[in-house]
Amino acid sequence: MNPSGRILVIDDEAGMREAVGDVLEAKGFVVGRAVRGAEGLEQVRTMGFDAAIVDIRLPDVSGVELLKSLRLASPDLEVILMTGYASLPTALQAIDGDAFAYLVKPFEMDQLVATLKKALDRQHLARALRESEERYRLIAENINDAIFLMDTQGRLVFANQRASAITGYTTNELIGRPIFSLLTPEGARRVLERLGSAVSDQDSTAVFETHLLKRDGVLVWVEANMTNVRREGQVVGRLGVLRDISERKLTEQQMRLQTGALDAAASGVVITDRGGAIIWANPAFTSLTGYPVSEVMGRTLRLQKSGQHEPSFYRSLWESILSGQTWRGEMVNRRKDGSLYPEAQTITPVHDERGEITHFIAIKEDISQRKRLQEHLAQSEKLAAMGQLLASVAHELNNPLSVLTGHAAILKSTADPKIAQRAQKMVTAAERCGRIVRNFLALARRQPAERTRVALNQVVREAIELLAYQFRVDNVELRLELADRLPALTGDSHQLHQVIVNLLSNAHHAVHETPRPRSITVTTRPTADDRGVALEVADSGPGISPEAQERLFEPFFTTKPLGEGTGLGLAICKGIVEAHGGSLAAVSEPGQGAVFRMELPVDETAAETEASEESAEPPVRGQTILVVDDEPELAAVLAEFLAADDHRVDTAENGVAALDKLREATYDLIISDLRMPQLDGPGLYHEVARHHPRLLRRMIFVTGDTLGPESAEFLRESAAPTFGKPFAPADVRRAIRQVIHAR
Incomplete structure (x- = not known):
């Protein structure tokens, strides 16, 4: 030729x-x-x-x-x-x-x-x-990872543009720089170990995560994959591929803080030709979708269509990527087994040297957990808003309930037994209304946990009272087997109330779709060693599979359909119980219902039981008392209570009027509402501290709702006695005794 x-x-x-x-x-x-x-x-x-x-x-x-x-x-x-x-x-x-x-x-x-x-x-x-x-x-300059080439001493001899972007150094500044100068001392020690292993051929490949120190001093998390470079059988250098995983690490940290511990799922990566036919997929794609790679080769991702999106959604996607733009968005896709899941996807076009699109790279990530977390946060925000509303409603309800219980208590003291019997019914109904209001407020409560003496049976009854209507409507038979004289606990009654409501709600959900008869049994008893108390909630539902039982208390795990549960209820319950030093477990056989058992330790210093009553003490008498409340009827009832114990009583409609009264007369005690117009309870307290300091330790406050953070902090700092609305004469007498005995 x-x-x-x-x-x-x-x-x-x-x-x-x-x-x-x-x-x-x-x-x-x-x-x-x-x-x-x-x-x-x-x-x-x-x-x-x-x-x-x-x-x-x-x-x-x-x-x-x-x-x-x-x-x-x-x-x-x-x-x-x-x-x-x-x-x-x-x-x-x-x-x-x-x-x-x-x-x-x-x-x-x-x-x-x-x-x-x-x-x-x-x-x-x-x-x-x-x-x-x-x-x-x-390839090196367009890949989304940093590529470093090092000699056997760890000095950089090559770095791509992504390496420059991640480190903040120019590629020229990187050449000749020791790799460990880009790392923290701990990271440098680990890299030196890897390099030493590479030279001795003990470790040809190393994958690890470490902090990388950028030029501006900021630390970023990277995942490093290091491989030996050989020439004629000799190791002459080290190839390192670094991926910036800072965002993944930040997400992991946030998820850990909110739920305890979550693992980051590996992303599925798919490469297609220009027409969308799959030519390569990584193993994570199989884990994500259930499709083996060999089964999808040559097919398009249309096999994952869920039917949840309009054709215009996919047209818009294709228009974006065919115009050379990277598409990022969320969609609902279908796994091989037919189940649906939400997915975040990034599709990037790949261009040849002429600028023509030849392939697409899709990165797929299951965001089911993120969606459930967003649901939980949204529900928390709604619950917080509901709590604010309920606090106002509770204040407005508790005032007339206090008037009702007060007049009923006065009627009970009459000589006519029929009137006294009717008055007792009024008191019972009003107290039930008060408990319902308190139960709703407990679910929406925002203040920190407070440990007090807790009667577990009473917490159970209040939780059941909250859900009783739903049980009746769904024809669920509720059986109570509560032990008599159950030892008292030291704990947060509101948190325990939340746990029991959640267990009862789950049991209700389990039996809701089952044929009659439907039943839920709640049992309390001392533990076998008498050092604790046990509560069991048993249902006649379909039971829990062994696979689900293994993950039952994991954050975000739920057996309910998408959108009907966040998967956080039992995880939160377990956290509350364990914070009380107890345990929460489930026992179930498929088709045999489920039993959730909670055990809590008994405070050995409190030998009292739920049946024990406070020893009766004679009421304090003969004091001069100023009652401050913006509800005239409530002030009048309270004044009548006090007058029955031979106290001399004046009333004032708010804090400003109370200060006028204090300038005109001398009082032994002040009983004041917390929330009032013009000058509220805390404001009156501070004015009394300035002008009448001798009365500062003789103030009693009346609360009409679940305390907000500011009110709770004020009462902690002032250490003033309190009683809540609606109240009984015994509550008022107890608070007065507390003030008088503290002198």
Whole structure:
């Protein structure tokens, strides 16, 4: 096969120029000719040649000088110098000028042709090498990971643009820098261990996570994958691929803080051709979707369509990626088993060297847990708003309930037994209303946990009272087997109330769809060693599978349909019980219902039981008391209570009026509502501290709702006795005794 190539011959000697040109043309080369250096340089610039054969002595310029100009005009041009005046300095100049060869006239034409072929071979090899390097460079510079190449001492000899973006250093600044200068001391120690293992060939591949120290001093989490680089069987360096996982780490940290512990799921990665046919998928894709990679090769991601999106959704997606844009969004997809799940997906077009889209890369992530967390946060916000509303409603309800219970208590003291019996019914009904209000407030409560003496049976009854209507409507038989004289606990009654309501609600959900008879049994008893109390909630539902039992208390795990549960209820319940030093467990056989058992320790210092009553003490009498409340009826009832115990009573409608009364008269005690117009209870307390400090420890406050954080903090700081609305005469007497005995 004849050689091919464009060759330029530059020589002012016509005979030599034509002889060389004729020989090369006979060999199949395309030959150009030039007499002067400037003429030859112009032809190279305008016509392009693969090689030039140049006489070293030309009329206008030396061949060595021309060599430099030719290399600038055409870096790929191979140059062969020829001369009839050979000298060592000239040869050295030719070599320094990067000439391929230096021939001395006279020479054989076969020698020239052979030399020319070698020059062209070198040129073709160099071009192929550059093209190969360009392909790898495109991969290295467009991949979303940082790539480092290190020698065996850990010094960087290559870094891609992503490495520059992650570290904040330019690529030039990275070259020659020790890798451990980019790491924390602990990270540097681990890398040095890996490098030492690499040199001794004990560990050819290492994958680990560490902190990377950016140029501005900020620490970012990276995942590093390090592999030996070998040449002729010897380890000559280390290739490191770093991925910035800061966002993933931040998400993990936030999830851990809110739920205790969550693992980050690996993302599925899929590569398709321009038409969407799958040509590659990673193992995480199989874990995410249930489809083996071999089963989806050549198919499109339409196999995951859920039917939850309109055709316009997919049209918009394709319009975005076909226009060269990266698409990011969320969709509902279908797994191989038919189950639906929410997915966050990023689809990035891949372009060739002409800018044409050839492939798409899709990164897929299951966001079921994130969606459930968002649901939980949304429900928490709604609950907080409901709590604020209920606090106001409770204040408005408790005031008339206090008036009702007060008048009923006064009627009970009459001589007519029929009237007293009717009054007791009024008191019972009003107290039930008060408990319902308190139960609702307990569910929406925002203040910190408070440990007090707790009667577990009473907490159970209040929780049942809250849910009794739902049980009746759904024909659920509720059986109570509550032990008598159950030992008292020390705990947060509101939190325990929340646990019991959740267990009862779950039991109700379990039996809701089952055929009648439906039943829920609540049992309380001392533990076998009498050092604690146990509560069991048993249902006649379908039971819990062994697989579900293993994950029952995991955050975000739920057996309810999508949108009907956050999967946080039992996790929160378990956390509350364990914070009380107890345990919560479930026992179930499929088809046999389920039993949830809670055990709590008994406070050994409190030997009292739920049946024990506070010892009766005679009421304090003969005090001069100022009652401050913006509800006239409530103030009147309270004044009548106090007058029955021989107290002298004045009333004031708010804190401002109370200060006027204090300036006019002397009082032994002040009983004040917390929430009032013009000047509320805390405001009155601070004014009394300034002008009547002797009464500061003789103030009693009445609360009409679940305390907010500010009110709770005020009462903690003031240490003032309190009683809540609706109240009974015994509550008032207890608070008065507390003040009098504290003098």
